[in-house]
Amino acid sequence: MKLSRRSALLSALLPTLRPGHLMAAVPKTPKRLVVMFTPNGTVPSAFWPTGSETDFKLGPILEPLAAYQSRLLLLEGVNMNTRGTGPGNGHTQGIGHLLTGTPLLPGVLVDGMGRPSGYAGGVSVDQEIANHISDGARVHSLPLGVRVIVPGTPVRARLSYRGANQPLVPNDDPYDVFDNLFGGLAGTPEEQTRVVAQRRSVLDRSRRDIQRLMGELGAEDRRRLESHLQSIREVEENLAPSTNRCAVPPISKTRIDVAANDEYPNVSRLQLDLIATALACDVTRVVSLLYSSTQSNQTFTWLGSKRGHHSLSHEPDSNRDVQNTLASINRWYAGEMRYLLDRLATFPEGNGSVLDSTLVVWCNELGIGNNHSKMNIPFVLAGGAGGFRMGRHVRYGGDGQPHNNLLVSLCNAFGVPKERFGDPRFCTGGLPNLI
């Protein structure tokens, strides 16, 4: 029942967007990046493959990705060495450090664990890359979420950062995302022209007021307003008449409740469809997708689970039942990643598909939930962008590698010349054995 309803909704959303709808070839194939975050650690025994670097067998969690094994790169032994530095608890540090490689700043954001903090202390790798590769795309980057409902500290719910203390709010309403990216305005062409002119005028005036204010303010407030100005520019970009390469059919008028626990899978698929379409149509080249939040108590009822994910993640290793449930939750996430890869592969581009020019990075704020481990963060890379040698399970021995080094490698893979990323105390350069 649920599945058929979901299929109906999804097909109503983007039923006819097929490769043929790519109306013109992009002059030069862009590179694209998707960072996908899922919370609360993994179950290592069910996650890591067995076998050798190139000849390996996926475990139960990654098994849904088997069809793409030759295009996967699994990185074992990448540790979040930044953890334990600066304010915050394991979860808030985990998500805040993950893409920025910096400690959280001091602050008053209460986390319910007696470990208050501010936000992360630097730009996130997706935004850094977007700053370099987004010229020509309509939208700089797209921070999205699936049911990002966090009553506690918002640090838990921020993955992407424009800069220190500048978290981006993920949009977790696919209908809203659709409207922003593909939705035109209602009414006759004359009315639409009028509304666009109105919005331009409102935004112009807002910009002028901001510029006036900047003269009166200190450096930190000025930085905050620079970010505001960038947001205004991005809203204006969306006002431009559609120059998409794609003809995108309108979104379904039937709405699901995007905040409801049990709509999680449906919201996920809606967002993944939008991501694939936005990348294929070159609306944007960089996406981050935050599933719920770190420390999330999303309940996976459709997997037969009755308890929140975070609560389950604290059960000991000896609790086999719960460990199996945790593995099935992570396996479900692998299935969502598989869906995204499938979608990207359906859009032909050049001699292959959009997947060839996309790198999807799946990451987590913890290695293991019950001990908040910072070791062995489960990093899964997939796709063709970046020039990495795929189809491998790389194990970094000894003390492993700091995760900042992965952030350096990601930058380099997208042509961003960096030798260090984030806090240099925790960075020694790019990861070895990738290219």
Next chain:
Amino acid sequence: MKQVTNIRAVRESAGEMEHFDPEQRIARGLRGRLRSAGATMICGATVLLVLAGCGATWTVRTEVVAPLPADARLSLPSCRGGIQVGATPMRTLSRMEYNNTIHDLLGDATAPANRFPPDQGSAAVSQVTTVHMQRYVSAAERLAAQTVAARLAQVVPCDLKSAACAATFVRHFGLRAFRRPLVRAEVAEFLETFNQAGGFNAGVEAVIRTALVSPNFLYHIDRGRPIPGTTVAHLTGYDVASRLSYLLWRSMPDQALLAAAEAGQLESASDVERQVRRMLSDRTQQTRLRDAVADLYERWFGLGALHDLDKNGVVYPGYSSSMRKAMASETRAFLDQVTWEGDGKLETLLTAPFTFADGALAKTIYGISGTKGKGTRKIDLDPTQRAGILTQPAILAVYSLSDQTSPVMRGSFIRETVLCHKLPDPPASVMAVAPEPRKGVPTRERWSDHTLEVGCASCHKLMDPIGFGFEHYDGIGRWRDKDEGFPIDDAGEVMLTRDLDGEFKGAPELARKLAGSTQVRQCVSRQWFRLAFDRVETPEDACSLAMLDHAFSATGQNMRELLVALTRTDAFMYRSVDR
């Protein structure tokens, strides 16, 4: 000599309470009667008077307040270096503030900000992302159109047909939307927007739409007049009006505050205090005041975590979302009562042997039956088992794990929240693993590794021995006599504090120790500084903190007076000039 500076008159009739400020006429009348009865000289006494003609019993509490010297900072060592304050970052209106402001500005009660992204939690980090901007624009379009369609007269203070009305409207609306008078160039720009729209209604709509997307509406902006030779600016009356109304009501200044700003009557500390007392006693704003202060408490104690707090259903089968809500209601009712109807004292907050629970919670948590009904009622508790806020289930449950208590979480909560002790992070090499529950082994025994191992002990001795004192309460706050069949050992110890070191037995004894501690008093005023100014203090704030602590101490650690004292600090009246 001490003097009475504040009289609160409380009329109890039909269960309803009214508060009056001493400045109000009726209370002045009361003070006159009290004086003639020779009652004002009784320190801290409660005087019962039956006033003829009032038809009710008036309980008049006289609160003895040691007055601050005319210039308080002269007497405080931290204030000798001239006026300095830490920088307060600019921040946007929170969702609650946006909704309240739109209600007061446009008469719209649809809570439009509920469509905005959740608040970012702190001034230091509030910023307008693309998603915010999109939603600000659509909210402005909708609100402007609806206001013109349904409530035009409410925002336009003049005859629509008169030629001067457009300019009058622009000035009037601009003042309220930007919470300060428009400058000449702004008036001209808004008039241009108005005139280009084509028609009066369209003009009004265009002005509203434009104003609501301006940073002057969306941000809290302190202007102030720089004081030559210093690093600070003295805030303007309009700045102060906004600070007061957003602190106490989470909304734009009302007519009286704007009028006081215009009349130059928000310049001195006594001006400000007069307004604060009026605002605290404004009956029409009681709900907002209480919500605003409840939000400060919630952030202080980290109670936001309760909203999605999950417990292991096998270990705590009675725990449910309705119990969670009942716990939140209990704590809210208790804080409201102590702060607004009770004596307002920190001591009561920390040690009161009563609470406010609904029937189900009274029975499940406190084992008290006979309290019927959905609403919360006052229930008296055994003072040997319970004392104030720290032994309420909301806090005990939040600072526990899902299937057991957590002496570490409870201990670090006390350390950081009421002792302001910043605990160092665990060394990077250590993986924090909570010991698993084991049949027949009590919590204390399982959790003792911390204090035995050399590497962990230096920090955990600061937390665990405090947390062990709470072992009589299980992971959802129920009293228990035994843990895994063993009698509870609730002996605890506080170490490395200024005036609290020593052993204690059980949380109620700890609570009484905390209530008498100078370190706790100073921590509470520091925490409220952080909450009210939405930032961490800096060395430049030393004088403001000293003033705050002085006032808190002089008023017998009264939480209401702490709120007032916040508005008398340098940090409230000045801003730093970072150029």
